[in-house]
Amino acid sequence: xxxxxxxxxxxxxxxxxxxxxxxxxxxxxxxxxxxxxxxxxxxxxxxxxxxxxxxxxxxxxxxxxxxxxxxxxxxxxxxxxxxxxxxxxxxxxxxxxxxxxxxxxxxxxxxxxxxxxxxxxxxxxxxxxxxxxxxxxxxxxxxxxxxxxxxxxxxxxxxxxxxxxxxxxxxxxxxxxxxxxxxxxxxxxxxxxxxxxxxxxxxxxxxxxxxxxxxxxxxxxxxxxxxxxxxxxxxxxxxxxxxxxxxxxxxxxxxxxxxxxxxxxxxxxxxxxxxxxxxxxxxxxxxxxxxxxxxxxxxxxxxxxxxxxxxxxxxxxxxxxxxxxxxxxxxxxxxxxxxxxxxxxxxxxxxxxxxxxxxxxxxxxxxxxxxxxxxxxxxxxxxxxxxxxxxxxxxxxxxxxxxxxxxxxxxxxxxxxxxxxxxxxxxxxxxxxxxxxxxxxxxxxxxxxxxxxxxxxxxxxxxxxxxxxxxxxxxxxxxxxxxxx
Numbered sequence: 001x002x003x004x005x006x007x008x009x010x011x012x013x014x015x016x017x018x019x020x021x022x023x024x025x026x027x028x029x030x031x032x033x034x035x036x037x038x039x040x041x042x043x044x045x046x047x048x049x050x051x052x053x054x055x056x057x058x059x060x061x062x063x064x065x066x067x068x069x070x071x072x073x074x075x076x077x078x079x080x081x082x083x084x085x086x087x088x089x090x091x092x093x094x095x096x097x098x099x100x101x102x103x104x105x106x107x108x109x110x111x112x113x114x115x116x117x118x119x120x121x122x123x124x125x126x127x128x129x130x131x132x133x134x135x136x137x138x139x140x141x142x143x144x145x146x147x148x149x150x151x152x153x154x155x156x157x158x159x160x161x162x163x164x165x166x167x168x169x170x171x172x173x174x175x176x177x178x179x180x181x182x183x184x185x186x187x188x189x190x191x192x193x194x195x196x197x198x199x200x201x202x203x204x205x206x207x208x209x210x211x212x213x214x215x216x217x218x219x220x221x222x223x224x225x226x227x228x229x230x231x232x233x234x235x236x237x238x239x240x241x242x243x244x245x246x247x248x249x250x251x252x253x254x255x256x257x258x259x260x261x262x263x264x265x266x267x268x269x270x271x272x273x274x275x276x277x278x279x280x281x282x283x284x285x286x287x288x289x290x291x292x293x294x295x296x297x298x299x300x301x302x303x304x305x306x307x308x309x310x311x312x313x314x315x316x317x318x319x320x321x322x323x324x325x326x327x328x329x330x331x332x333x334x335x336x337x338x339x340x341x342x343x344x345x346x347x348x349x350x351x352x353x354x355x356x357x358x359x360x361x362x363x364x365x366x367x368x369x370x371x372x373x374x375x376x377x378x379x380x381x382x383x384x385x386x387x388x389x390x391x392x393x394x395x396x397x398x399x400x401x402x403x404x405x406x407x408x409x410x411x412x413x414x415x416x417x418x419x420x421x422x423x424x425x426x427x428x429x430x431x432x433x434x435x436x437x438x439x440x441x442x443x444x445x446x447x448x449x450x451x452x453x454x455x456x457x458x459x460x461x462x463x464x465x466x467x468x469x470x471x472x473x474x475x476x477x478x479x480x481x482x483x484x485x
Contacts, residue, residue, distance in 0.1 A: 016216045017045055023193050024049075024162070025058075033165040033184055035138075035177075036197035037250045040217040042166040046133045047082040049164060053131040054114050055096050055107045062111035063130035063158075068147050070139045070442060072118045078135055079103045079116040119147045127154045132163045138170040138177045139442045145176055169198065169252045178252060199249040205241070206231045214250040236264055239413065239438055239446070259409070259436040259448070259460065260416060268415075270422035272307035276300045281363040282473075284398070284465030286458045287352075287374035288313075294347050297429070297462035298359065299470065306415060306467075308423040310459055313352060316341040328431065328455070338427050353381035360391055367473055369398035369465035398465045405447035408468025409438065415467065432459035 013021070024032050034042060046067070052058040053065055069075035082105060086092045097106045103116035132151050140148070155161035170177040184194035199210035211227060212218050218227070227248060234244035238258040245251045273279075279300045288294040294313040299306045314322070314330055319341060323330040333339040340355075342348040359365060375395075382392065398404055415421050423429055435455035438446045448461055 011048070014041075014217060014220055017041075020045065020195060023195065024164075027193070028160070028191060029162065029193055030160075030191035031163045031165065031180075031184070031193070033177075033181055033194035033196070035165075035167055035169055035181060035194070035250060037211075037215040038168060038247045039222050040197075040215055041221050043078055043081055043135070046078055046135070046164055046166050047085055050078070050082050050105075050114060050131070050133060051085060051092070051096075053162070054105055054112050055092065055110070058131075059107070059110055059112050060130055063113075064128055065112065065114040065131040066117055066127065066129050066151060067114075067133040067135055068117045068119075068151055069135040070119045072120055073443075074136055074139075075116040075118040076103060078133060079105070079114075082114070117147065117151075119145065127151065128157050129155050130158045130161055132161070134163065134165045134167070136167045137165050137180075138167040138175070140170065140176045143174055143176050143179055148176065168247055168250050169196075171246070171253055173252065196250070198251055201251055205245055205249055205251075206235045210249060214248065233417075237261060237413065237417065239409075243440070243444065258434075259438050260413070260433055262434065264416050265423075265430065265433050266425070267419050268421040268423055269425040270305070271424045272309060272422045273300070273302060275362075276307070276309060277362045279363060281359070281365050282466050282470035283359075283365065283368040284462035284467075284469065285356075285368060285370045286462040286465070287349075287371065287378060288347055288458065289374055292347075293428075293456045293458045294352060295432070295458040295462040296352070296355070297459060297466050298363070299463075299466045300363075304420065305422050306420055308421055308426075308429070308463065310423075310426050310429045310462070311340065311355065312338070312428045312459065313340045313342055313347060315345050315347060316343055317345040326455070329427075333428055349378045350381045350384075353378060353385045356382070357385040357387070360387070365391075365394055367394055367396045367469045369396050369469035371400055371465075372397050396469050398469055400447065400461075402441050402443075402445035402447050404468065405464065406445035407471065408464045409446050409448075411471045412464050412467045429459040429463070431455065432457050432461075436460040 020032070020034060023029060034045070036042065050065060050067070053063070067075060067078045083098050083100070086096045086098060086105065095107060095109050097108065099106070105114040106112065127150070129151055132155065134148060137145070137148065152163065155163065165177070165180065167177055169181070172178065173182070181194050181196055184192045185196070197214050197216050199205065199213045203210045211231065215222060215227075218224065230240075230244055230248060234240040238261045242253045245253045276298060279302070281298050281300045283296060283298045286295040296311045298309040301307075314334070319334060320331050330339060334341055340351070342351045436457045437449050439449040440446050448457055448464065450457060
């Protein structure tokens with residue numbers, strides 16, 4: 001084995017691996033789909049198969065072999081694993097060559113060549129594959145993949161091509177992998193086969209029984225304590241549940257998921273300090289356009305707890321109607337002092353600028369994160385309020401995409417789990433927390449989704465920016481881009 005807890009040991013196939021080999025080679029299979037949770041040796045099994053067709057008994061003279069993935073990083077994984085197997089075997093390394101830069105393996109003796117391809121690369125047309133591994137095809141969104149279609153079409157030139165698909169499941173029934181699995185399970189074509197290990201969607205997702213149903217190698221290769229930890233974390237944190245259901249239980253799940261559970265949020269409802277006067281403060285400012293909610297969230301660390309001070313604004317005119325339409329108690333919150341109003345039917349940034357002037361006058365503001373979109377409207381009012389160039393330099397542009405938001409959400413999540421926040425159960429911020437959902441990119445980076453939520457999340461966006469800019473500056477892992485307004 002090239003890596004993992006069995007590294008350096010001779011390969012001994014499990015009963016499941018022997019069954020998969022039987023499915024493929026005892027039945028003249030054209031396409032074999034293997035879907036189960038992560039860390040079940042799917043990639044290692046694929047590497048074994050690849051070497052069988054490159055330099056083993058299944059090799060065909062002068063044949064082309066490929067692995068295909070959605071990203072260059074993913075494409076490199078199978079190549080790297082197969083290359084390690086070659087290097088660790090004196091016999092294989094004597095006649096299998098490795099081209100690391102090109103992500104290729106070749107056998108001069110019989111003329112076979114393997115290449116790792118990604119969807120990010122140039123066209124795959126013009127190839128003639130005898131063997132293909134489609135790695136993590138579940139990452140394809142929608143019902144088509146140009147790379148998949150190019151390779152499968154090209155394989156038609158071979159007498160007995162073989163395609164192996166290894167992946168956790170896709171999010172929806174309409175995605176390419178789901179369509180292929182459903183077709184294989186319901187098809188009468190005995191050359192198309194699928195082995196799908198998954199926990200029923202209506203089962204208790206946090207039991208070991210459910211975990212075992214989706215992980216045939218639970219007793220062989222997996223770190224059982226780590227999997228159980230992931231189950232416990234997903235049970236406490238809804239933001240983790242969808243990823244857990246997909247990657248561990250191998251279920252089809254939508255990526256729209258809540259960021260935080262009500263239980264964990266309420267575990268952080270300690271009363272924050274009444275005043276941040278003289279304290280080091282970090283902040284996040286989510287500026288609305290026209291009549292939506294504007295949010296400012298300040299955080300200050302006191303005795304290992306981050307105290308949270310949120311401020312919200314809405315236009316005064318139309319407040320009752322907006323409360324009725326949104327089914328949210330904006331008018332009650334305004335009367336109780338939890339929500340500030342500005343004159344007219346749109347947000348008056350003059351009021352926000354004057355409030356920020358007061359914050360800077362009494363607090364040691366280290367950094368205030370903002371989204372640049374509406375900042376151009378606030379800038380003139382900041383200047384009019386008397387902000388100096390040095391004070392303006394503390395306004396830090398903070399992106400709303402995966403690159404900036406994912407580390408911020410990770411840090412905010414860690415603080416909440418550790419019960420290191422004191423937000424006082426502020427009603428507007430609590431509403432935003434209940435509404436906040438996240439989406440993920442293929443690399444598992446996360447950001448808040450304003451498009452998929454059914455309510456306002458501005459306060460949580462501002463809180464995440466405050467935590468994110470604090471983390472960036474204190475750890476100096478990322479140098480923020482300072483915007484001089």
